[in-house]
Amino acid sequence: xxxxxxxxxxxxxxxxxxxxxxxxxxxxxxxxxxxxxxxxxxxxxxxxxxxxxxxxxxxxxxxxxxxxxxxxxxxxxxxxxxxxxxxxxxxxxxxxxxxxxxxxxxxxxxxxxxxxxxxxxxxxxxxxxxxxxxxxxxxxxxxxxxxxxxxxxxxxxxxxxxxxxxxxxxxxxxxxxx
Amino acid sequence: xxxxxxxxxxxxxxxxxxxxxxxxxxxxxxxxxxxxxxxxxxxxxxxxxxxxxxxxxxxxxxxxxxxxxxxxxxxxxxxxxxxxxxxxxxxxxxxxxxxxxxxxxxxxxxxxxxxxxxxxxxxxxxxxxxxxxxxxxxxxxxxxxxxxxxxxxxxxxxxxxxxxxxxxxxxxxxxxxxxxxxxxxxxxxxxxxxxxxxxxxxxxxxxxxxxxxxxxxxxxxxx
Numbered sequence: 001x002x003x004x005x006x007x008x009x010x011x012x013x014x015x016x017x018x019x020x021x022x023x024x025x026x027x028x029x030x031x032x033x034x035x036x037x038x039x040x041x042x043x044x045x046x047x048x049x050x051x052x053x054x055x056x057x058x059x060x061x062x063x064x065x066x067x068x069x070x071x072x073x074x075x076x077x078x079x080x081x082x083x084x085x086x087x088x089x090x091x092x093x094x095x096x097x098x099x100x101x102x103x104x105x106x107x108x109x110x111x112x113x114x115x116x117x118x119x120x121x122x123x124x125x126x127x128x129x130x131x132x133x134x135x136x137x138x139x140x141x142x143x144x145x146x147x148x149x150x151x152x153x154x155x156x157x158x159x160x161x162x163x164x165x166x167x168x169x170x171x172x173x174x175x176x177x178x
Numbered sequence: 179x180x181x182x183x184x185x186x187x188x189x190x191x192x193x194x195x196x197x198x199x200x201x202x203x204x205x206x207x208x209x210x211x212x213x214x215x216x217x218x219x220x221x222x223x224x225x226x227x228x229x230x231x232x233x234x235x236x237x238x239x240x241x242x243x244x245x246x247x248x249x250x251x252x253x254x255x256x257x258x259x260x261x262x263x264x265x266x267x268x269x270x271x272x273x274x275x276x277x278x279x280x281x282x283x284x285x286x287x288x289x290x291x292x293x294x295x296x297x298x299x300x301x302x303x304x305x306x307x308x309x310x311x312x313x314x315x316x317x318x319x320x321x322x323x324x325x326x327x328x329x330x331x332x333x334x335x336x337x338x339x340x341x342x343x344x345x346x347x348x349x350x351x352x353x354x355x356x357x358x359x360x361x362x363x364x365x366x367x368x369x370x371x372x373x374x375x376x377x378x379x380x381x382x383x384x385x386x387x388x389x390x391x392x393x394x395x396x397x398x399x400x401x
Contacts, residue, residue, distance in 0.1 A: 074244050075378060075396055077317040079286025079293055080306035086244035133389075134304050134321050141384040142394050145367050149352050155366060163364035167387030 068147035076138060131176050140166055234311030237290065241308075241316070245400050250373025254345040257377045259318040259397035260305075260337070264377070267315040272307055281305075291317075316399040323390050327357040330391035331368070334383040337395055338370055341379060349373045360385050376401045 073081065074089045144166075148158055165171055232240070257264040262272065269292070276283050276294045283294040286306055297303040301323060308317035324330050334355045342348070353359065353368035360366050364387035372379040378398040386392050 071247055075248055075380060075398060077286070077291060077306045077308040077319050077396075077398075078241070078288035079291025079308050079317075080319050082287045083240075086241060089244035089247060090240040134302075137386060137389065137392055138319070138321065138394065140365070141367065141382060141386065141392050142380065142396065145365055145384065146352075146369060146380075146382070149367070149369075150350075155353060158365050159363035163387065167364040167389060169388050172389075 064151045065147050068150055069143055072143045072146055073139075076142065080138065081135060129178060131178065133172070133176050136172055136176050238310050242401070245378070245398055248373060248378040248398060249375055249400050250349055250378075252374055254372075254374040254377035256344045257397070257399055258341060258344045259315065259379075260320055260395055262315055262318060264315055264318070264397060264399040269307075269309050269313040269315075272305075272315065276305075296320075297322075318395075318397045320393075320395045322393050323386075324393070325390045327361040327385065327391055330383040330393050331355040331357055331360055333393045334368060334381060337381050337393070341370075341372060341381065345372055345374065345377065345379070355383055360391065374400075 070088070074086055078086060145158060149155065259267070261275065272292065272294075273283060276292075276296065279296055279298070281294045281296040283292045285291070286293045286308075288308075291306060291308040294305045294307070295303070296305050303320065303322040305321075306317075306319045307315055310316045322333065324333065338348075338355075348370035350371040350373075351369070353366065355368040360368065360383060362385075364385050366385040367382055369380065369382035376399065378396075378400055380394075380396045382392075382394050384392045384394070
């Protein structure tokens with residue numbers, strides 16, 4: 001069976017982040033951030049979130065975190081996560097640069113209008129991948145958190161905003177062992 | 179909580195979500211998928227494009243080319259990997275070590291390395307090991323779980339002390355390994371990274387929320 005852990009978990013993180021993400025017009029108070037049920041905001045809020053954030057942070061911020069994610073995924077033994085990221089990195093600078101360029105071009109499309117994600121649902125994306133609990137934890141602890149920290153996201157913000165959905169056991173269970 | 183901090187948190191939340199979602203969406207774009215050879219299972223995800231097994235020489239070359247981005251400067255005088263040594267420990271050594279602990283080992287995700295369950299007394303712990311064509315250890319990751327921040331911090335401190343004694347100071351360190359810091363909230367993390375010309379290591383302790391505390395150790399030989 002082919003293994004695409006990183007992709008699947010990236011989707012998970014994306015989905016989880018969207019669930020944690022509220023409309024910028026949300027009311028004051030901690031309760032305005034999803035406390036971690038994993039099934040929070042609706043699609044409209046997610047779309048607003050994405051488009052507003054692209055305008056706010058721009059391409060460079062997106063690429064910086066994405067580059068860090070690629071680099072840190074390479075560091076894991078292939079016995080743990082498979083060979084996909086090492087394959088990309090081993091292909092050379094030209095291929096990585098092409099990848100980055102495609103990403104930048106696609107961001108314009110993704111964040112230029114509504115209905116910005118047409119990919120598979122969470123369930124569809126993880127079906128048959130047999131992602132283990134340890135692989136999920138690896139991606140969160142050794143890839144995503146370090147990538148965010150290294151790019152200047154304060155730990156307090158990761159803890160308060162990003163963490164609740166991704167450490168929620170019910171959400172994790174929707175990803176692993178499928 | 180006042181309006182400004184809440185807005186800041188919401189803005190970061192949105193940024194994180196947007197970045198992750200952008201990456202995922204972009205990875206599914208046809209031009210990007212073509213870079214990965216057409217995509218794989220799970221909705222055509224590009225990261226399903228695992229390489230063919232190839233020859234042992236091809237695997238070694240691909241690995242070295244990929245890991246070059248982890249290189250630092252100056253050689254490490256030694257290349258420890260927990261209880262093992264990169265470039266020295268063999269597959270047989272590791273299997274003997276696992277056998278001595280009553281651990282169960284099986285082929286890893288790449289079908290070349292090993293994945294061993296080494297937990298004891300209900301504490302989960304897994305070791306992943308990669309080997310070169312001579313069956314020498316070239317990459318290792320251990321993941322051990324504990325219920326308490328104090329235990330996780332102590333484990334991290336012990337591993338960090340041993341590593342610093344062998345290779346010197348970390349090239350990057352973030353967070354604090356104290357129980358107070360780690361227990362302050364989910365995804366609180368202490369991490370230290372060691373980059374040398376011939377060696378990479380990353381040690382971290384992370385609060386995984388209801389999942390307890392994870393101490394992760396990653397070691398890679400870079401030559």
